[in-house]
Amino acid sequence: MNDFWQGYRSPGFFDELFDDGGSPRASARGLIRQLGEFGGPELSNRRTAADLSIKAMGITFTVYSDAGMIDRAWPFDVLPRTIGETEWQRVRDGLLQRVTALNMFIADLYGEQKIIADGVFPREVLEHSVNFRPECVGIRPPGDIWAHICGSDLVRDGQGDFYVLEDNLRVPSGVSYMVENRLVSKRVFPELFERHTILPVDDYASELLDALNALSPRKDVTPNVAVLTPGVYNSAFFEHVWLAGQMGAELVQGSDLYVDRDDCVYSHTIFGPQRVDVIYRRVDDAFIDPEAFRPDSMLGTKGLMRAWRAGNVAIANAPGAGVADDKVVYAYVPEMIRYYLDEDIKLPNVPTFLCMDPKQRAHVLANLDKLVVKPANESGGYGMLIGPRATDAERAQFADLIKRNPRNYIAQPTLALSTSPTLIDGCAAPRHVDLRPFIVSRPDGGGFVTMGGLTRVALREGSLVVNSSQGGGSKDTWIVQDEEH
Incomplete structure (x- = not known):
């Protein structure tokens, strides 16, 4: 230990980098040593470099406020969070189990509703669900996959055990910031990446594109994939642009698309109409089709549900998937796993x-x-x-x-949320963190989990609110190979 780390403690909480005795955890030993060699002044300089990189790269998010739309630079803390690979594999297995059961649950609700008939899930909960879409009853998307992309929020308790805090199945956001955090870290700490084997996160876009391509109703042509955005005023618009660019997909708004008499979806292009096979939508259900849902919506495309129901276009996440994005439904996930998979839950609920x-x-x-x-x-x-x-x-x-x-x-x-060292005024201070990994489900039954995820950090001392819109920030998350410990 050296001067930079002297006095760092997080009493009463599990710390991501240090154990209760103040010694570095196995996954963080090399990182702790090298950050300590930099010291506070140099790390402050690196933080300035990170802030400049974020501005140069145009990494922003939008805050809704009484004063209007405020576009802000992405808040980033330069001290990474580390997790060992073996521990992460257990988390990965738990996430895949969870999303598998959730997809089976959604398919069941829009199908035979066996889980209700068998008394495992209360009908009352479904009857009062604001995200259950009767328009989706009887539809079977490819592979019965409804939630193709899920972002589950994880927290650790005081003993360091991971728990799922909630599942985000409608339009989960944040994956672009996970990848951009890694790019900024590599710019700011190139020497750390030369000395450590840190598992990559930049394969997400290709995994997502493969999953979207597999949904295409046309198997004889290269699928045309579009990212549907509400537009520039949406808080996650940076991510919509980023995803389209990374996948080589078309970025569209509802007005850029139309459904023809053949119940197929087309986009307006300078070369004429172009058929769209797969839509990765970042628009809520209620706004995607004024013909099926809200007639006053200016964000969707008239007839989109018709085309989806006819099997002429794939939509991810599928309309209606939000029925499982409900904190009351969340409480029943352990029962779902036992009911559909005949397994005990691997990653418990809070x-x-x-x-x-x-x-x-x-x-x-x-x-x-x-x-x-x-x-x-x-x-x-x-x-x-x-x-x-x-x-x-x-x-x-x-x-x-x-x-x-x-x-x-x-x-x-x-919860006694875990803490991670965070650079505050040139010193390391404990701040509470959570973690949002992203899970991609394919219609052929395959599943992909990011190596780590978006670590969000509450920058205010003692705060448990990690959301960037309410003063939180983010960190790069390192999954470190065990042999590097």
């Missing part, structure tokens, strides 16, 4: 209380000062209550919300 259950609701209302309360279908950290840090008035407000609409709320214990 303990969850369902406010729709009278006994669990009573417990939640009596312990609002100890729990985190979340609405069933919000994202980005919005609409939630962190009980221990809330005011009496805020807790009273949430008690009223829960009583008025119990189906819409779950509660979870306040």
Whole structure:
């Protein structure tokens, strides 16, 4: 240990790089030594270089605020997070198991609904689901895969065990920042990448393109893939542009497409109409087709659902997949895995209380000062209550919300989220982190999990909110080969 790391401690929390005795973890020994050799002033210089690289590369995200749309440079911390390869393989297996069961569950809900008939999943939950699309009943997409791309948020508890906090199955975002974080790290710390074997993350776009191509209804031609974006004002527009560019796909808005009388989808091009085989959509269900869903939508394409239902275009993620992107449904994933796969869950859920259950609701209302309360279908950290840090008035407000609409709320214990050293004013300070890996499912049954994922970090001291829109940042995530330890 040297001067830079002297005094670094994270009491009461599992730290990603240091054990309880203050010694570097096996996956971080080389990194800790070399960062310490740099020291605070040099690392501050490297951080400045990273900030300049981010601006030069145009890596941004958009914040919605009362003042309008604010485009900001991506917040990046230069101190990486490390995870050993063997440990990551266990996480990978758990994620693949989970997504397999979720896809079977979605297919079942739009099919025979056996899981409901057998009493494993309550019909009441489905009947009050805001993301269940009756228009999708009876449809079978290729391979019965509905959620082709999933981003599951993982956290560690105080003992260092990974838990799934939630699954994002509608339009999961963040993968571009995972890859760009690695590119920035390589620019800022080239010597670290010369001395370590860090497993790559830059194969995501090719894996995604292979999965999308496999969905094409036309097997005799090279598929034409399009990325459907809501447009420049969307908070993830940078990612939409990035994905289209990486895959060599066409970036389109709803007005760029049309459905002809043959129920096929075409894009307007300078060379005339071009048929589109696969659409990777980054638009919510309700807005993708004004003919099928919201008639006032300006973001979708009229007749798109017709073309999809006819099997003339593939859509990823499939319309209706969001039925499983519900924090109440999340609580039933362990039962789904046992029901569909006859297996025990490999990557557990965070303990969850369902406010729709009278006994669990009573417990939640009596312990609002100890729990985190979340609405069933919000994202980005919005609409939630962190009980221990809330005011009496805020807790009273949430008690009223829960009583008025119990189906819409779950509660979870306040977790001792793990920490990772973060560069704050030239010094290493512990900050809470989570992790969003991305899982790609193919219609032939294959599955791909990124090597690591997007580590998000709460930059404010003591904060548990890691979302970039609410003051969080991100880190490069290293999956390090075990022999390098």
